Amino acid sequence: MIISKGLEQLTDKILSGDVVDKDDARFLLAVDLDELLPAANHLRKHFKGNKVGFCSIINARSGNCSQDCKFCAQSAHYNTGIQEYPFIEPQQAKEGAEKAIGMQANHYGIVVSGRGIKSKKDIDQVCRLLEIVPKERITACASLGELTPGFATRLKEMGVSRYHHNLETSERFFPQICTTHSYEDRVKTLQIAAYAGFETCSGGIFGLGEDWEDRLDMAFALRELGVSSVPLNFLVPIPGTPMANNKPLSAGEILRIIAVYRFILPEKDIKVAGGREANLRDLQSWIFLAGANEMMIGNYLTVKGRPVDQDWQMVADLGLTVDAGLS
Numbered sequence: 001m002i003i004s005k006g007l008e009q010l011t012d013k014i015l016s017g018d019v020v021d022k023d024d025a026r027f028l029l030a031v032d033l034d035e036l037l038p039a040a041n042h043l044r045k046h047f048k049g050n051k052v053g054f055c056s057i058i059n060a061r062s063g064n065c066s067q068d069c070k071f072c073a074q075s076a077h078y079n080t081g082i083q084e085y086p087f088i089e090p091q092q093a094k095e096g097a098e099k100a101i102g103m104q105a106n107h108y109g110i111v112v113s114g115r116g117i118k119s120k121k122d123i124d125q126v127c128r129l130l131e132i133v134p135k136e137r138i139t140a141c142a143s144l145g146e147l148t149p150g151f152a153t154r155l156k157e158m159g160v161s162r163y164h165h166n167l168e169t170s171e172r173f174f175p176q177i178c179t180t181h182s183y184e185d186r187v188k189t190l191q192i193a194a195y196a197g198f199e200t201c202s203g204g205i206f207g208l209g210e211d212w213e214d215r216l217d218m219a220f221a222l223r224e225l226g227v228s229s230v231p232l233n234f235l236v237p238i239p240g241t242p243m244a245n246n247k248p249l250s251a252g253e254i255l256r257i258i259a260v261y262r263f264i265l266p267e268k269d270i271k272v273a274g275g276r277e278a279n280l281r282d283l284q285s286w287i288f289l290a291g292a293n294e295m296m297i298g299n300y301l302t303v304k305g306r307p308v309d310q311d312w313q314m315v316a317d318l319g320l321t322v323d324a325g326l327s
Contacts, residue, residue: 022220036259052321052322052323058096063113093129106323126142143165146185163199165186207275208246215257232273248278251280270291272287
């Protein structure tokens, strides 16, 4: 039940079709979670119903990335001990798609390490992977780093529907986490993807040392960019990276982040992705109460997820239904 008059008014403002501003968002930071979460859940139900979307990815080229993102296990700048390999074979991509369909995922993403796909050889290789995805049964997504207009057009013509490229954090804080490319580079890729006709998927990672103003700034930037899906990742410190000793966020803070993003982006798909299991533990089911309507299922890029049947059971126990998309 909503107790605070201010929170009730803010919720009604969104339900009437208006949007929150920065002061409204700051107000949410002081609201008790006991009040905030039911309000966010109410917004989720209003805009998204009781359907939950699953997203599945495959790490199609791992490690040896030239970029120095301080949180990333795949950066060649750090010794993290992950498995490194070149492009997978098309058959592996197809098997990954079939596995995703079996997990009831409605989106399947081909993800590669590196700043972007530049050479004709690499572009052709990525296209061979995407060509084999059964697009009549699952939505094909790509996360290939920076885009050029020509490559974006080719991907779109192949039937790729959604392009993923995270902002990661605010424009102000971005230089603290990466020096080998800029925040503006990331924005440009999202703009190229949108212009090519893709749905865009972009969010970030929390627990990097950013403050709440950074979190709010990123949310409003995503709203301005018109992204369709917003993946929220929560840092799991990786030994060997500069952020190996970062203190994990509390479960309460993570739930507040999800809820605030639902208020700022009420009509968007709010997806909880990396760090769900490690950081939320027994409170994983609360992501929906906090306003999320999508989550990553199965394994991540370099970290294994929990057994799929546990996620199915969690969703069923909550009385939610899975939006299995095209399958």
